[in-house]
Amino acid sequence: MDLPRVLIERNFDLSDYEVSDEISDSDSNNSCPILDNELPSEKNCEGYDVEVDGIILTELECPLCSLVLRNPVQLEQCGHCMCRNCLNKWKIHSRSHSAFRCPICRVDIKEERIFENKMVNRMVLNLRVFCSNKKKKCSWLGELRDLKRHKERDCEYEEISCIYEGCMKRFLRCYMGLHEERCAYRVTPCDYCEERVRVRDAKNHLRTCERVPIDCVEHCDAKIVRCEMNNHLANECPLHTIQCSFHSIGCDFLGERKLMKNHMEENVCKHLELSLQSGEQMRRTLRTQASIISDLKENMRLVQRDMSSYRKRIRSLEVGAFPRRRSVSQSSDASLDQS
Ligand SMILES: [Zn+2]
Ligand SMILES: [Zn+2]
Ligand SMILES: [Zn+2]
Ligand SMILES: [Zn+2]
Ligand SMILES: [Zn+2]
Ligand SMILES: [Zn+2]
Ligand SMILES: [Zn+2]
Numbered sequence: 001m002d003l004p005r006v007l008i009e010r011n012f013d014l015s016d017y018e019v020s021d022e023i024s025d026s027d028s029n030n031s032c033p034i035l036d037n038e039l040p041s042e043k044n045c046e047g048y049d050v051e052v053d054g055i056i057l058t059e060l061e062c063p064l065c066s067l068v069l070r071n072p073v074q075l076e077q078c079g080h081c082m083c084r085n086c087l088n089k090w091k092i093h094s095r096s097h098s099a100f101r102c103p104i105c106r107v108d109i110k111e112e113r114i115f116e117n118k119m120v121n122r123m124v125l126n127l128r129v130f131c132s133n134k135k136k137k138c139s140w141l142g143e144l145r146d147l148k149r150h151k152e153r154d155c156e157y158e159e160i161s162c163i164y165e166g167c168m169k170r171f172l173r174c175y176m177g178l179h180e181e182r183c184a185y186r187v188t189p190c191d192y193c194e195e196r197v198r199v200r201d202a203k204n205h206l207r208t209c210e211r212v213p214i215d216c217v218e219h220c221d222a223k224i225v226r227c228e229m230n231n232h233l234a235n236e237c238p239l240h241t242i243q244c245s246f247h248s249i250g251c252d253f254l255g256e257r258k259l260m261k262n263h264m265e266e267n268v269c270k271h272l273e274l275s276l277q278s279g280e281q282m283r284r285t286l287r288t289q290a291s292i293i294s295d296l297k298e299n300m301r302l303v304q305r306d307m308s309s310y311r312k313r314i315r316s317l318e319v320g321a322f323p324r325r326r327s328v329s330q331s332s333d334a335s336l337d338q339s
Contacts, residue, residue, distance in 0.1 A: 045070055047083045053128040053141055060124055062086050063104050068127065068144070072120045076113035078105045081120055133157035136172065166198075246271045249278040 047067025062069050064086035071084040080102050082090070091109075094100040100109045129147055131140035136157035140150055151158045156174035161167075163176070167185035180186055184200035192211035206212055210227040217229065218239040224232045233240045238258035244251040244267075251274060253263050264271070 045083075046086055048124070048129075048144060048147075050127075050129040050132060050144060050147065051134060053130060056127065057123075060120065060127070064090055069120060069124050072117045072124065073114050074117040074120070075102055075107070075109055076115065077110065078102050078107045080104045081117055084116075087114070131155055131157070164198075246274055250274045 046065035047062040047070045049067050052068065056068065059081065060069055061067070062072075062083045063080065064082050067083075069081060069083055072081045073084045073087055074081045082103070090103055091100055091111075100111075101107060102109055125143065125145035127144045128141060129144045131138040131147065131150060133151070133155055134140075138155055138157040140155065142150065156172065158173050159170055160173050160176065162169045162171075162179060162183055162185065164180075164183055164185035164187060167183055169179060169183070171179055184198065186199045187196050188199065188202075189195065190197050190202075190205060190209055190211075192206075192213075193209050195205070195209075197205045211225055213223040213225050214229070216222045216224055216232065216237055216239070218233065218237050220237050220239040222232065222237070236257075239256050241254060242257050242260065244253040244260070244263060247253075251267070251271060253267070255263065
């Protein structure tokens with residue numbers, strides 16, 4: 001049960017209405033306002049190039065572009081409707097030729113008597129239309145007002161760009177899943193550190209990822225997370241070369257950690273001797289330091305004694321040189337004596 005369909009053919013050639021920049025600039029003030037739901041990219045669009053389900057009233061077709069009216073404007077004098085953009089282009093075209101007249105009935109157009117026809121616009125947006133990807137097998141059928149959203153969000157047959165930054169591939173939306181599996185620009189969390197990495201950078205990332213388990217650098221058979229390798233070497237690895245713990249008091253042994261137990265067992269006497277020597281050395285050092293400290297104390301005492309005798313001499317010199325000031329400075333001298 002096929003419903004009758006009317007395919008609106010495009011037969012409005014833009015080149016018929018070539019617009020010079022100069023004119024379009026001076027003209028912009030006179031053109032109708034942009035509607036709220038209009039994208040900047042639609043600013044210069046002609047009518048809707050859509051396949052309508054059923055018969056479309058000729059009143060809903062633009063006489064200039066022969067498509068379904070987009071943002072219809074009406075000429076008050078004759079009642080004829082056309083797309084707003086088509087009329088703007090017609091105006092520019094008319095000016096460079098003759099007068100600005102209705103393309104259908106040739107009546108003179110007065111610009112202040114052009115108005116948006118909201119009712120016709122509503123009728124247009126209510127039209128049941130097929131998706132423009134019908135030829136590619138999209139079966140969507142809905143109101144014209146919803147077509148744009150369908151194509152931008154849902155249409156499986158709409159050509160889209162890959163969603164991953166840097167990927168230049170374009171394909172039908174229904175192939176996104178298939179492409180995504182192979183897309184080198186897909187971003188996934190690293191299995192080890194959770195950092196988000198592009199598939200193409202994954203190998204490089206694993207070479208430096210801090211959370212990847214790697215073979216011990218000393219080849220001890222352990223798998224160690226990269227960021228814990230230093231800790232493993234410092235505290236666990238049986239093949240890492242370490243110093244004897246008596247190194248600071250003179251044992252020069254250097255060897256793999258696994259040999260250290262043996263070294264300790266075999267060198268108990270040597271380590272004990274080193275400990276005794278070190279203890280003796282320390283006692284000597286302490287004695288030397290104690291005698292230095294006592295010398296310093298004696299020096300200090302002598303310095304203090306000298307200081308106090310100098311202070312007394314200064315005071316007696318002051319009394320001889322300034323006898324009249326004695327009464328004034330007496331009280332402060334007394335307090336100095338006490339101290
Ligand atoms: Zn038009
Ligand atoms: Zn007319
Ligand atoms: Zn579709
Ligand atoms: Zn891609
Ligand atoms: Zn990682
Ligand atoms: Zn190791
Ligand atoms: Zn040792």
